[in-house]
Amino acid sequence: xxxxxxxxxxxxxxxxxxxxxxxxxxxxxxxxxxxxxxxxxxxxxxxxxxxxxxxxxxxxxxxxxxxxxxxxxxxxxxxxxxxxxxxxxxxxxxxxxxxxxxxxxxxxxxxxxxxxxxxxxxxxxxxxxxxxxxxxxxxxxxxxxxxxxxxxxxxxxxxxxxxxxxxxxxxxxxxxxxxxxxxxxxxxxxxxxxxxxxxxxxxxxxxxxxxxxxxxxxxxxxxxxxxxxxxxxxxxxxxx
Amino acid sequence: xxxxxxxxxxxxxxxxxxxxxxxxxxxxxxxxxxxxxxxxxxxxxxxxxxxxxxxxxxxxxxxxxxxxxxxxxxxxxxxxxxxxxxxxxxxxxxxxxxxxxxxxxxxxxxxxxxxxxxxxxxxxxxxxxxxxxxxxxxxxxxxxxxxxxxxxxxxxxxxxxxxxxxxxxxxxxxxxxxxxxxxxxxxxxxxxxxxxxxxxxxxxxxxxxxxxxxxxxxxxxxxxxxxxxxxxxxxxxxxx
Numbered sequence: 001x002x003x004x005x006x007x008x009x010x011x012x013x014x015x016x017x018x019x020x021x022x023x024x025x026x027x028x029x030x031x032x033x034x035x036x037x038x039x040x041x042x043x044x045x046x047x048x049x050x051x052x053x054x055x056x057x058x059x060x061x062x063x064x065x066x067x068x069x070x071x072x073x074x075x076x077x078x079x080x081x082x083x084x085x086x087x088x089x090x091x092x093x094x095x096x097x098x099x100x101x102x103x104x105x106x107x108x109x110x111x112x113x114x115x116x117x118x119x120x121x122x123x124x125x126x127x128x129x130x131x132x133x134x135x136x137x138x139x140x141x142x143x144x145x146x147x148x149x150x151x152x153x154x155x156x157x158x159x160x161x162x163x164x165x166x167x168x169x170x171x172x173x174x175x176x177x178x179x180x181x182x183x184x185x186x187x188x189x190x191x192x193x194x195x196x197x198x199x200x201x202x203x204x205x206x207x208x209x210x211x212x213x214x215x216x217x218x219x220x221x222x223x224x225x226x227x228x229x230x231x232x233x234x235x236x237x238x239x240x
Numbered sequence: 241x242x243x244x245x246x247x248x249x250x251x252x253x254x255x256x257x258x259x260x261x262x263x264x265x266x267x268x269x270x271x272x273x274x275x276x277x278x279x280x281x282x283x284x285x286x287x288x289x290x291x292x293x294x295x296x297x298x299x300x301x302x303x304x305x306x307x308x309x310x311x312x313x314x315x316x317x318x319x320x321x322x323x324x325x326x327x328x329x330x331x332x333x334x335x336x337x338x339x340x341x342x343x344x345x346x347x348x349x350x351x352x353x354x355x356x357x358x359x360x361x362x363x364x365x366x367x368x369x370x371x372x373x374x375x376x377x378x379x380x381x382x383x384x385x386x387x388x389x390x391x392x393x394x395x396x397x398x399x400x401x402x403x404x405x406x407x408x409x410x411x412x413x414x415x416x417x418x419x420x421x422x423x424x425x426x427x428x429x430x431x432x433x434x435x436x437x438x439x440x441x442x443x444x445x446x447x448x449x450x451x452x453x454x455x456x457x458x459x460x461x462x463x464x465x466x467x468x469x470x471x472x473x474x475x476x477x478x479x480x
Contacts, residue, residue, distance in 0.1 A: 049321045058316060061324040065305075065312040072305040073380075076298060081289045084301040140313075145385040183304070185337045187473050191459060211473055212447065212457025 017112070024107050026155060031142045034059070038134035041115035041127050056134035063137030066145070067095055070152045078163075085240070092179035093166045094157075100129030106160050109135065173231035177208075180240045186210050190227055194219075208234050257352070264347050266395060271382045274299070278374035281355035281367050296374035303377030306385070307335055310392045318403075333406050334397075337476065340369030346400050349375065365479050413471035417448075420480045426450050430467055434459075448474050 005028065014032055021035055022028055029035050038056050045055035071094050075087045093099070104110055110128045140148040157163075181188045187210070194205035204223045208216035208230035215237050216230030234240070245268065254272055261275055262268055269275050278296050285295035311334050315327045333339070344350055350368045380388040397403075421428045427450070434445035444463045448456035448470035455477050456470030474480070 052321050052323050057324040058327065061327050062309075062312050062316050065309040069302075069305040069309045069385075072302050076302050076381075081292050083292050084297040087298065087301050141316075145309075145389075149385075183301075185476065187469075187476065189459070209457060211477055212454055212470070 020108070020112060024109070024155075025139070025151065027143075029138075029142055034138035034142050035135065038063075038138040039109070039113050039131055041113055041131070043116035044114045056131060059134035059137035059141075060130050061137070062140065063133040063135065064095075066136050066140045066148055067133065067152060070149045071095055071157075073149070074153065074157060088179055088183055089176060090166060092175050093172075094161060096172075096175060097126060097129055099161070100132050101125045103156060103160050104128035104132035107132065107135075172228075173235055174227050177231040177234050177240060180235075180238075181210065187212075190230070192223075193217075196221065196223075206230050210234065210238070260348070260352060264349070264395075265379070265391065267383075269378075269382055274378035274382050275375065278303075278378040279349070279353050279371055281353055281371070283356035284354040296371060299374035299377035299381075300370050301377070302380065303373040303375065304335075306376050306380045306388055307373065307392060310389045311335055311397075313389070314393065314397060330406060334401060337366060337369055338479070339401070340372050341365045341479070343396060343400050344368035344372040347372065347375075412468070413475050414467050417471040417474050417480060420475075420478075421450065427452075430470065433457075436461065436463075446470050450474065450478070 014036075017036070018028065018032065021032075037054060038059050040054065040056050042053055042055035042057055045053035048054045068091065071091050072087070075082075075090050075094075079087065079090075105128055109131045113127060113131050115127060136148055136152065139151055178188075180186075189207075189209045191207040191209050192204065193207055194203065196202045196204040202221050203219050204221070204226045205219045206217070206223070206226045206229075207214045216233035218226045218229035218233070220226040220229060254276075257276070258268065258272065261272075277294060278299050280294065280296050282293055282295035282297055285293035288294045308331065311331050312327070315322075315330050315334075319327065319330075345368055349371045353367060353371050355367060376388055376392065379391055418428075420426075429449045431447040431449050432444065433447055434443065436442045436444040442461050443459050444461070444466045445459045446457070446463070446466045446469075447454045456473035458466045458469035458473070460466035460469060
């Protein structure tokens with residue numbers, strides 16, 4: 001880093017933020033405003049124009065897509081003899097909401113996020129994953145695709161993602177199904193046939209409907225479990 | 241293009257393919273094998289290893305993601321004051337299956353695809369959209385992200401996508417479907433499976449039946465909305 005930039009960084013009111021970002025990123029940001037925006041949850045944002053706030057949601061939209069592409073490229077090259085079904089499944093595990101929340105905490109982003117805590121009973125952990133995605137959006141805009149790609153490969157995938165675990169640990173069928181449906185642009189609906197919340201036996205009955213056809217039907221006292229069951233049936237029936 | 245490359249291109253057995261690609265892309269491919277692969281549908285592919293064929297499906301997985309990122313970046317910059325909900329909706333219209341099929345035909349890819357026609361009653365038009373996505377995957381691997389981005393912006397979005405239409409035309413799927421059905425002289429019926437008028441949850445369940453086959457199934461509290469939903473499913477399923 002040239003000396004004049006160092007001096008500017010040293011005297012900047014954003015000194016602490018810059019130092020933290022330098023630690024996380026391995027480089028100094030050029031446009032610090034982008035990174036500040038990436039760390040601002042909508043609960044702490046101001047309205048800047050009708051319908052738009054200066055929160056990280058737009059950057060999250062962009063960053064999420066950049067991560068998807070970088071991971072697609074990584075998997076394409078790492079597994080030259082695997083079909084696109086395998087690649088899709090691996091990617092959906094690598095970029096899951098849960099994984100992004102974990103990564104954000106490992107990077108230390110959770111301590112840097114600007115959010116209005118009064119709005120939450122307890123802060124939802126998705127705030128962390130959202131900030132991670134927005135951070136990637138900021139890097140992409142600030143430094144370009146190649147730079148963002150290097151960051152994701154060297155500082156995320158190689159360090160924070162256990163590829164063995166990703167490859168061999170059993171799947172979340174709901175994510176697997178949804179990833180497939182989105183890729184194939186299918187219309188799907190987890191249709192609640194019976195909502196057990198207030199019924200005496202508390203049983204949920206669900207249908208999973210794809211393009212008008214019921215491809216899964218299950219009953220369980222846990223709605224989440226029922227969702228997994230119908231998703232697993234769908235995966236088997238549709239050979240996902 | 242350097243003279244030795246021109247000469248090689250001229251004498252190459254792939255002369256015709258190279259010339260067509262040059263026309264479509266605006267540049268000569270470096271790794272022609274990637275583009276050949278992008279144009280090979282799985283019906284015409286050989287098995288190269290257990291579970292994997294040398295078809296365009298892996299490239300399609302990659303290209304689909306690259307297109308999503310390029311379009312996200314484009315929309316992010318074009319609409320600085322729109323929220324991520326708007327951006328998401330716009331992108332989904334720009335990268336729809338129908339749009340990709342159209343683009344492929346406009347580029348002339350449909351005449352270049354290697355497919356085994358014996359396998360189809362009539363060739364599904366999604367083959368075209370898949371080849372377009374795979375082509376973008378090939379460009380990305382051959383020339384890098386920036387190059388693929390330029391191609392998508394200059395040769396696709398600026399030329400083949402009407403942004404006014406994307407932004408302002410709210411797609412009325414019911415009209416679109418009925419117009420098609422009348423033109424094609426198809427028998428159709430918006431069949432009310434459950435009339436929610438007098439039921440406690442007020443839900444309507446509809447089937448859209450075309451020539452005896454259910455091509456759409458939806459449930460909604462608004463009958464009009466349910467009609468739109470089944471029509472949209474039909475348009476997607478029948479590739480209208």
